[in-house]
Amino acid sequence: MNTDTEAIDLRIRSILKDHARLAQDAHAIGPDADLYQAGMTSHASVNVMLALEGAFDIEFPDHLLKRSVFSSISAIRSALSELVTA
Amino acid sequence: MSQPTTGRSLANELAERVPAKAAARLCVGIDLVEITQISNSLARFGQRFMSRLFTPAELAYASASPPLMAERLAARFAAKEAALKAFDMAESGIDWRDIEVVKREDGSCTLALHRKAARVAHEIGVSDIGLSLSHDGLYAAAVVTALPALPPHL
Numbered sequence: 001m002n003t004d005t006e007a008i009d010l011r012i013r014s015i016l017k018d019h020a021r022l023a024q025d026a027h028a029i030g031p032d033a034d035l036y037q038a039g040m041t042s043h044a045s046v047n048v049m050l051a052l053e054g055a056f057d058i059e060f061p062d063h064l065l066k067r068s069v070f071s072s073i074s075a076i077r078s079a080l081s082e083l084v085t086a
Numbered sequence: 087m088s089q090p091t092t093g094r095s096l097a098n099e100l101a102e103r104v105p106a107k108a109a110a111r112l113c114v115g116i117d118l119v120e121i122t123q124i125s126n127s128l129a130r131f132g133q134r135f136m137s138r139l140f141t142p143a144e145l146a147y148a149s150a151s152p153p154l155m156a157e158r159l160a161a162r163f164a165a166k167e168a169a170l171k172a173f174d175m176a177e178s179g180i181d182w183r184d185i186e187v188v189k190r191e192d193g194s195c196t197l198a199l200h201r202k203a204a205r206v207a208h209e210i211g212v213s214d215i216g217l218s219l220s221h222d223g224l225y226a227a228a229v230v231t232a233l234p235a236l237p238p239h240l
Binding site for chain 1: 117119120123124126127130131134135138139163167176177178179180181182202
């Protein structure tokens with residue numbers, strides 16, 4: 001894992017910690033672990049999306065408004081990479 | 087004197103009156119929302135939370151009574167999530183504002199679908215949608231139902 005990925009994951013974890021209402025430590029959860037299984041509700045995932053938009057100065061377009069896009073740290077990172085480089 | 091109808095023969099009689107293959111599968115979705123979580127989102131994200139999830143008409147109705155705003159938005163958010171479940175649209179890329187709770191003049195609520203949400207529902211044969219909203223104390227809930235005209239994926 002390169003430094004950029006680590007830095008992005010750290011920012012994602014920080015947002016998850018504040019908004020996802022996970023039943024476990026957002027800084028300890030695996031990058032591919034299912035966040036819904038870890039306690040994130042659909043409403044909490046909206047908060048996560050809004051916080052990501054604020055932190056990365058982006059807006060999630062319709063085609064990324066999918067349950068799976070917010071299902072894990074790696075899935076969020078993948079969506080962000082599409083938006084940040086766009 | 088006619089013979090009493092046995093359970094068996096009644097079942098046979100009814101079976102003859104029902105099409106051999108059901109033409110539709112009931113769509114149903116439910117969602118439960120903690121109202122204080124909506125209040126928290128309003129406090130944290132304010133206008134962005136409201137304008138991203140709700141239509142101008144939904145916001146106008148909810149904000150018409152400030153003490154009831156959070157529970158009205160909670161019920162509407164629950165309706166949107168229930169519709170995503172009922173019509174299996176969670177992976178379709180649907181804007182929340184394209185699933186709209188419309189208040190009728192008689193006070194009842196109905197669900198209006200727009201853009202991609204309307205297209206997806208049309209594709210699975212949904213026309214008439216049932217909506218039921220409820221809130222009590224800390225929670226708001228919604229149930230969405232529909233009986234598609236055609237079985238999905240045909």
